[in-house]
Amino acid sequence: MTELDTELGAHIEALSEGEQAALLELVCEMRARRAAELQAAITNALEQVPRVVRGALRRVLF
Amino acid sequence: MSSVARRGELVKLSRLLGRPPEALGFLTALDVAQLRAVRDAISARLFDDARPVLQRVATGAKLLPNGLTARVGETVFGSTLCAQIAGLLSAPHALDLALRMSNGFLAEVSAMIDPRRAGAVISQIPTDRVVAVAHIMLERRDYVTLARFVDFLSTATIAAVIDSISDELELLRIGAYVESPAKLGELVGLLAADRVRAMISALRGADGIHWMEALAIAEQLDDGWRRTLGDHAAALDPAVLCALAEAAHRFEVWPAALLLVLAMSEPAQRRFLELPILDRPELVRALIAAADTLDRWPEMIELVARVPEARQPALVAAVRQRAVRSSRASEA
Numbered sequence: 001m002t003e004l005d006t007e008l009g010a011h012i013e014a015l016s017e018g019e020q021a022a023l024l025e026l027v028c029e030m031r032a033r034r035a036a037e038l039q040a041a042i043t044n045a046l047e048q049v050p051r052v053v054r055g056a057l058r059r060v061l062f
Numbered sequence: 063m064s065s066v067a068r069r070g071e072l073v074k075l076s077r078l079l080g081r082p083p084e085a086l087g088f089l090t091a092l093d094v095a096q097l098r099a100v101r102d103a104i105s106a107r108l109f110d111d112a113r114p115v116l117q118r119v120a121t122g123a124k125l126l127p128n129g130l131t132a133r134v135g136e137t138v139f140g141s142t143l144c145a146q147i148a149g150l151l152s153a154p155h156a157l158d159l160a161l162r163m164s165n166g167f168l169a170e171v172s173a174m175i176d177p178r179r180a181g182a183v184i185s186q187i188p189t190d191r192v193v194a195v196a197h198i199m200l201e202r203r204d205y206v207t208l209a210r211f212v213d214f215l216s217t218a219t220i221a222a223v224i225d226s227i228s229d230e231l232e233l234l235r236i237g238a239y240v241e242s243p244a245k246l247g248e249l250v251g252l253l254a255a256d257r258v259r260a261m262i263s264a265l266r267g268a269d270g271i272h273w274m275e276a277l278a279i280a281e282q283l284d285d286g287w288r289r290t291l292g293d294h295a296a297a298l299d300p301a302v303l304c305a306l307a308e309a310a311h312r313f314e315v316w317p318a319a320l321l322l323v324l325a326m327s328e329p330a331q332r333r334f335l336e337l338p339i340l341d342r343p344e345l346v347r348a349l350i351a352a353a354d355t356l357d358r359w360p361e362m363i364e365l366v367a368r369v370p371e372a373r374q375p376a377l378v379a380a381v382r383q384r385a386v387r388s389s390r391a392s393e394a
Contacts, residue, residue: 004107011099014091022088026079027104031111033080034142038115041139048134053125060122061115 065315066278070239071097073206077173078104105176109146116143120150128155132162141170149179156183165191169198173207177214184214189222196223200232209239212249221252230261231272238275243282250279250287255294262295266305273309277318288325295322296330300337307339316352324361328368335369335377346376350384359388 004027012020042061046054069083071094076083078101089097109116119139123131135144148156148171160168160183172195177184187195192215199208212220227233233253240246250258265272280288295302310319323334339345353362366374366381 004103007103007107008100011096011103012092014096015089016091019088019091023100026081026085027107030079030104031108034108034112037140038112038119038143041143042115042119044138045134048138049126049130057122057125060125061118 066238066275067094067241068097070206070209070241071101074210075101075104078108109149109176109179112146113150116147117150119143120147123147123151123155123159128158129162132159135159136163136167141167142174145171145175145180148175148183153182153186156180157186160187161191165194165198168195169202169204169207172199172211173204177210181214184211185216189219192219193223193226197226200227203235205232205235206239208236209241212240212245213242217248217252220249224249224252230257231264231268233257234261234265234272234275234279238278240282243284246279246282247284247287250283250291258291259294259298262291262302263298266299266302270309270313273306274313274315277310277313277315277322280322281318285325288322289327292322292326293330296326296333300333303334304337304339307334307337307345311345311348314348316348317355320349320352320356320358320362324358324365331365332368335365335374340374340377343376346380349377350380353381353384359385 005024008023012023015023046058046061049057072083072086072089075089075097076086079086089100092100126134135147139147144167148160151159160171163171168191196208199205215223224233237246237249240249253261262276265276280291283291295306306319306322310316323331326334340349353359363381363385366378369378371378
């Protein structure tokens with residue numbers, strides 16, 4: 001989170017410490033959610049493709 | 063910057079964070095530019111986090127027939143991930159996939175995509191598909207997304223979308239969220255004069271949000287376009303200008319309204335100054351405060367000189383008094 005903290009730094013100076021923390025918390029939650037969604041989508045996608053390409057696709061994806 | 067621009071930014075940020083805009087109420091201390099910078103930084107961070115995996119997905123997509131990839135994209139990956147992956151595919155590949163997806167799904171992807179990462183694809187989508195997707199966004203009242211795309215579509219495509227929308231107030235709502243003042247001027251230029259007048263007339267019976275959006279547009283445009291719009295408004299029933307003044311007062315957006323009035327031609331300004339509503343002391347105070355905010359006193363004095371004192375004594379007296387105070391201050 002430190003990187004994002006730095007990236008947002010100057011733009012969120014007007015917020016109180018509590019508000020800054022609340023915003024960073026929302027970003028943190030979204031990062032985790034996106035990562036989980038992406039992993040789940042990849043797993044599900046492998047089920048949807050023909051067996052014949054599944055191996056090759058798995059090698060590319062993982 | 064208007065509260066409309068701020069609301070647009072909050073909507074975009076809330077989508078990025080997967081929360082309703084109301085959940086971001088604690089960001090009141092940030093202005094529009096800061097909200098935009100925050101959104102850009104978070105968007106870049108979320109994209110960079112996922113980039114290595116998304117890149118592998120984009121590579122994997124090349125192994126499959128496009129029809130299958132499009133189906134898996136729509137049914138498994140969903141709009142948010144597809145929006146991120148689109149920017150990592152070659153433009154022809156992404157375009158082919160997009161054209162195989164349903165219009166409803168494209169409308170969802172559009173709401174999530176950063177158009178700057180997919181501009182080459184967006185600009186290649188055929189006009190009939192853009193019009194169809196735009197109408198789905200309109201049904202969803204997604205004016206913010208519609209406005210985001212104007213920078214990436216050709217003028218001919220935008221004109222086709224405008225022609226296909228019969229409700230002038232819907233056009234107004236889209237225009238209010240366009241970020242680039244130059245592009246906004248270009249869009250107003252695409253409207254025939256009768257549509258501009260119909261839009262302004264429709265405002266007379268519209269609710270407050272439409273007036274705020276109309277004044278947000280006026281605030282963004284240059285003086286040339288303000289003059290055109292202001293003169294159209296003044297050429298209509300005086301009740302339209304009266305409604306403009308009442309809305310400016312009610313929603314505390316007199317600076318935007320005053321910019322419009324200052325840019326009007328002289329005959330149009332005279333019609334505005336003859337409005338009986340301008341004899342209300344609270345409106346006069348608000349007008350003076352708006353001139354202060356804009357720091358446009360020379361033009362304000364010139365404007366008020368066009369009205370006979372007997373017609374608007376309170377306004378003329380207030381402007382004179384303010385002008386004297388201002389000249390004393392500069393002498394001192």
